[in-house]
Amino acid sequence: MVVYKTPGEIDAMHAAGQVTASILAAVRARALPGVSLAELDETARDVLAAARATSPFLGYLPAFAKSAFPAVICASVNDAALHDIPGRYRLADGDLLSIDCGAVLDGWASDAAISVQVGQRRPADTRLIATADQALRAGIAAALPGGRLGDICAAIGAIGRAAGYGICTDFGGHGVGQAMHEDPHVPNDGRPGRGLTLKPGLVIAIEPWFLAGGVDAYRIDRNGWTIRSADGSRAAHVEHTVAITEDGPRVLTAPVPGPPAV
Numbered sequence: 001m002v003v004y005k006t007p008g009e010i011d012a013m014h015a016a017g018q019v020t021a022s023i024l025a026a027v028r029a030r031a032l033p034g035v036s037l038a039e040l041d042e043t044a045r046d047v048l049a050a051a052r053a054t055s056p057f058l059g060y061l062p063a064f065a066k067s068a069f070p071a072v073i074c075a076s077v078n079d080a081a082l083h084d085i086p087g088r089y090r091l092a093d094g095d096l097l098s099i100d101c102g103a104v105l106d107g108w109a110s111d112a113a114i115s116v117q118v119g120q121r122r123p124a125d126t127r128l129i130a131t132a133d134q135a136l137r138a139g140i141a142a143a144l145p146g147g148r149l150g151d152i153c154a155a156i157g158a159i160g161r162a163a164g165y166g167i168c169t170d171f172g173g174h175g176v177g178q179a180m181h182e183d184p185h186v187p188n189d190g191r192p193g194r195g196l197t198l199k200p201g202l203v204i205a206i207e208p209w210f211l212a213g214g215v216d217a218y219r220i221d222r223n224g225w226t227i228r229s230a231d232g233s234r235a236a237h238v239e240h241t242v243a244i245t246e247d248g249p250r251v252l253t254a255p256v257p258g259p260p261a262v
């Protein structure tokens with residue numbers, strides 16, 4: 001069932017989204033060679049605590065998992081695309097890191113992700129991340145009242161396919177509200193003009209993830225969580241929580257620029 005939000009509820013979700021944006025900024029700044037993924041999770045926990053927000057990731061136990069998620073971020077490195085559990089692994093020069101996180105504030109959830117390069121940048125990773133970011137922007141641009149859900153899916157898929165990347169539609173975007181995962185599912189490929197009509201009040205996470213090797217297949221680690229490319233190629237994942245409004249898409253997890261530093 002799709003739950004539509006009032007303008008006031010969307011404002012409340014924006015406040016939650018700003019906490020998520022702050023977490024991603026803090027983790028991005030700390031993602032340097034030698035830093036462990038567990039340390040990045042600690043950084044995220046500090047931001048949540050300072051904002052008096054909670055994590056929709058911690059303790060999450062969806063139907064596909066075998067155990068509750070034990071952290072507040074997913075930190076997926078290189079061939080890991082989604083849902084890797086931050087542990088003792090220390091980032092190395094040249095790693096591609098995808099960070100996915102969320103925040104719940106005043107009962108409203110938010111969900112966003114970025115992909116970053118650690119230390120020395122690799123041209124292939126620069127292209128992969130830039131393409132995922134481009135697909136995210138295209139998906140957001142298609143989130144227009146009166147449009148269809150398939151318009152968003154098709155916009156994302158067209159960019160990933162044109163670049164030759166693998167796309168898996170088993171895991172993708174979703175409704176967001178008082179729960180992190182609500183209806184509808186928003187696959188990263190599809191046909192325009194199909195699916196749910198987009199109406200003001202619909203809030204969705206749009207989250208392209210692409211596999212550099214061009215194969216659509218993935219595998220899951222024995223921990224039941226970590227999703228990796230089947231061919232060992234690198235993956236990038238980016239995400240925003242977006243509200244459809246009368247005036248067009250409103251990105252709730254985009255960082256709002258602060259006052260200029262004195």
Ligand code: MG
Nearest residue numbers: 100101111112
């Ligand atoms: Mg996410």
Ligand code: MG
Nearest residue numbers: 111205207239
């Ligand atoms: Mg999501």
